[in-house]
Amino acid sequence: MQHKNPKSIAHEKHEKEHTMSIAEVRGDVDYEAVIKEFGLERMQPMIEKMKAAKMKLPVMYRRNLVVAHRDFGQIFNAMINKKNFAILTGINPSGALHFGNKMFVDQAMFMQENGGKVFIPISNDETYVFKKAETLEKATENVIEVISDMIALGLDPRRTHFFVSTRTAKVYELAVKLSTKTTLSNMKAIFGFNNDTNPGQIFYGIVQSAHILYPQLPDQLGPCPVVVPIGIDQDPYMRLVRDMAERAGFVKPSSTNHIFMPGLQGGKMSGSKPETCIYLSDEPEAARKKIMGAFSGGGASMKEHREHGGNPDIDVACQYMKFMFEEDDKKLGEIFANYRNGSLSTGEVKSVLADKIVKFLKDHQKKREKAKPIAEKILANQS
Amino acid sequence: MQHKNPKSIAHEKHEKEHTMSIAEVRGDVDYEAVIKEFGLERMQPMIEKMKAAKMKLPVMYRRNLVVAHRDFGQIFNAMINKKNFAILTGINPSGALHFGNKMFVDQAMFMQENGGKVFIPISNDETYVFKKAETLEKATENVIEVISDMIALGLDPRRTHFFVSTRTAKVYELAVKLSTKTTLSNMKAIFGFNNDTNPGQIFYGIVQSAHILYPQLPDQLGPCPVVVPIGIDQDPYMRLVRDMAERAGFVKPSSTNHIFMPGLQGGKMSGSKPETCIYLSDEPEAARKKIMGAFSGGGASMKEHREHGGNPDIDVACQYMKFMFEEDDKKLGEIFANYRNGSLSTGEVKSVLADKIVKFLKDHQKKREKAKPIAEKILANQS
Numbered sequence: 001m002q003h004k005n006p007k008s009i010a011h012e013k014h015e016k017e018h019t020m021s022i023a024e025v026r027g028d029v030d031y032e033a034v035i036k037e038f039g040l041e042r043m044q045p046m047i048e049k050m051k052a053a054k055m056k057l058p059v060m061y062r063r064n065l066v067v068a069h070r071d072f073g074q075i076f077n078a079m080i081n082k083k084n085f086a087i088l089t090g091i092n093p094s095g096a097l098h099f100g101n102k103m104f105v106d107q108a109m110f111m112q113e114n115g116g117k118v119f120i121p122i123s124n125d126e127t128y129v130f131k132k133a134e135t136l137e138k139a140t141e142n143v144i145e146v147i148s149d150m151i152a153l154g155l156d157p158r159r160t161h162f163f164v165s166t167r168t169a170k171v172y173e174l175a176v177k178l179s180t181k182t183t184l185s186n187m188k189a190i191f192g193f194n195n196d197t198n199p200g201q202i203f204y205g206i207v208q209s210a211h212i213l214y215p216q217l218p219d220q221l222g223p224c225p226v227v228v229p230i231g232i233d234q235d236p237y238m239r240l241v242r243d244m245a246e247r248a249g250f251v252k253p254s255s256t257n258h259i260f261m262p263g264l265q266g267g268k269m270s271g272s273k274p275e276t277c278i279y280l281s282d283e284p285e286a287a288r289k290k291i292m293g294a295f296s297g298g299g300a301s302m303k304e305h306r307e308h309g310g311n312p313d314i315d316v317a318c319q320y321m322k323f324m325f326e327e328d329d330k331k332l333g334e335i336f337a338n339y340r341n342g343s344l345s346t347g348e349v350k351s352v353l354a355d356k357i358v359k360f361l362k363d364h365q366k367k368r369e370k371a372k373p374i375a376e377k378i379l380a381n382q383s
Numbered sequence: 384m385q386h387k388n389p390k391s392i393a394h395e396k397h398e399k400e401h402t403m404s405i406a407e408v409r410g411d412v413d414y415e416a417v418i419k420e421f422g423l424e425r426m427q428p429m430i431e432k433m434k435a436a437k438m439k440l441p442v443m444y445r446r447n448l449v450v451a452h453r454d455f456g457q458i459f460n461a462m463i464n465k466k467n468f469a470i471l472t473g474i475n476p477s478g479a480l481h482f483g484n485k486m487f488v489d490q491a492m493f494m495q496e497n498g499g500k501v502f503i504p505i506s507n508d509e510t511y512v513f514k515k516a517e518t519l520e521k522a523t524e525n526v527i528e529v530i531s532d533m534i535a536l537g538l539d540p541r542r543t544h545f546f547v548s549t550r551t552a553k554v555y556e557l558a559v560k561l562s563t564k565t566t567l568s569n570m571k572a573i574f575g576f577n578n579d580t581n582p583g584q585i586f587y588g589i590v591q592s593a594h595i596l597y598p599q600l601p602d603q604l605g606p607c608p609v610v611v612p613i614g615i616d617q618d619p620y621m622r623l624v625r626d627m628a629e630r631a632g633f634v635k636p637s638s639t640n641h642i643f644m645p646g647l648q649g650g651k652m653s654g655s656k657p658e659t660c661i662y663l664s665d666e667p668e669a670a671r672k673k674i675m676g677a678f679s680g681g682g683a684s685m686k687e688h689r690e691h692g693g694n695p696d697i698d699v700a701c702q703y704m705k706f707m708f709e710e711d712d713k714k715l716g717e718i719f720a721n722y723r724n725g726s727l728s729t730g731e732v733k734s735v736l737a738d739k740i741v742k743f744l745k746d747h748q749k750k751r752e753k754a755k756p757i758a759e760k761i762l763a764n765q766s
Contacts, residue, residue, distance in 0.1 A: 128559060168552065172555035382552075
């Protein structure tokens, strides 16, 4: 396996093709095969349980965007029995956040509403050792940007524990403890290091695990279930941390695996490729242009589309509606049906979507400015 | 090169032989060859310079126990010109300190008297990842013991910056910065890692370098010369940190290399082998017994010794007098001469030495108790 930055495996450039299959729009991931290969559990039965328990589910659960999990049962039980549990979603401050990142925040907020304590490790160390920032200082400066974005996305700073990896002594301390629970050869098998790998990259595999187990420290929640929403490709790291957790006397953490929000041109979304994503910092009218130029799943001509219809499962605008811009399941069903029968065109969907996105960004960017002083305070108070 | 804990390379068990050469008493290190192989500078010209500058030199400089260096010139210049410089000597809190450790403290105090700021990194992480303590907690508890010992040995806590590796966020932060300045293959060449090495051991090679560059951080002294007294075998780590220092914009640190104080049975002294050393925590009369049973360089019988004399260069009691228990050069010269001509026996030297050590330990252990609350405070105030 080639070495990859854990958070970027799913973010490689994918050449635009004129026609695309669903798998291609989703970034060439064969979810069925991966679930089987990794030995993951399917999420569907858990979603049924949550529905039966009358939980108000976010779109990602209602629409099967979360497809698999490990040990989610302990999280469900904690929610139902009002026991301590945490949700943890790390962020790599390598640049502006985009809509792909929003999915993680949305899941965190759902868990928070259901009694989970939210932990957000900010891995400025990862950004630097994987050379996504020229200096560690630049990565650390960007922490303010990502915290501001996350607060503007809805995370209540009073109920969310943000911690910056190099500014929190207990992260390194915990990583030291975990480091004796594995070996270089095991790390190589998971991360694929070679001789040019720098030692910071190797150790970051351990630090990432320390982030995940941090909520279980005695001065945090103590031993308790923790759930980590991740892309399905990141499961090998979950297996590493679960294994180390057991050896170090922690509760083995759970994970949920969601499918990838497609990039603007189909294929994968990448924060380092502006043509693939809309950043939360994009100028709203520039974002509108990006949407209008997105990959379409419609007929080759308007005439053909009206006659034969299009495929909403590969149409980027339809998919963005499904992932986050049309909350109402009935309305979404109508959009998909009309797109499929040809009475609704890509251009029409894009136009509605673009209006929604422009409104979202204007609103978000105002909230973001308000959140900035709070974010600055959070960074200054790290220890 | 086999992987070795940097601070323990020189500390391997050495089988006792009935007769020993000087090299054997000194732990089988051929200093001449090592100086040549590593490309070190000889210390003698620097010692002459210090003498010419009318510095009051400790025994280790007067008696050529410090044999080599790298870049000591910048330290000498800083002393002479009253410029900022630091002396740094790390301590691995894996157990009670012994007289071998005292040499480092003595050098630190000499530099402190000559204007150097003393930094003592305490590597509880090293103790744990190299399995010299069962848990990180036990290694951290032992921090109080080693700080107490170091204060009792004479380090003024108001002028000494003790920092505990896992409790000082800036250590990990600096290690992250340095980690991109080398590669796994370079680390392997220096430390000899294999597939069973744990990632904490790999990263500790970087953390150790972060300790050495810590005095140069902006909130400490800023860029300045730093000298690290080390055993001659540790030079490869100095080359690593000097190389990384240059790439990361720090002043390249200097080092001095001293010869090893022999173990009680000749060969090497090891903190993990009670039969090789006297601990600062040894019950004084137990220490007396250890000395009386130490390896002798005298004749096979008293008659033979009186006739042919003995060799003080391999007699452990004579060596201990030379290393630290006879401050007066004239008196030491007499002891060595009389031992050599047979008029002074091993038993007589041991008896004088044992009295000195008993007195030293009684005094030290009182000071140590007094220092303990200060040490506890230092540990509690780490950040």
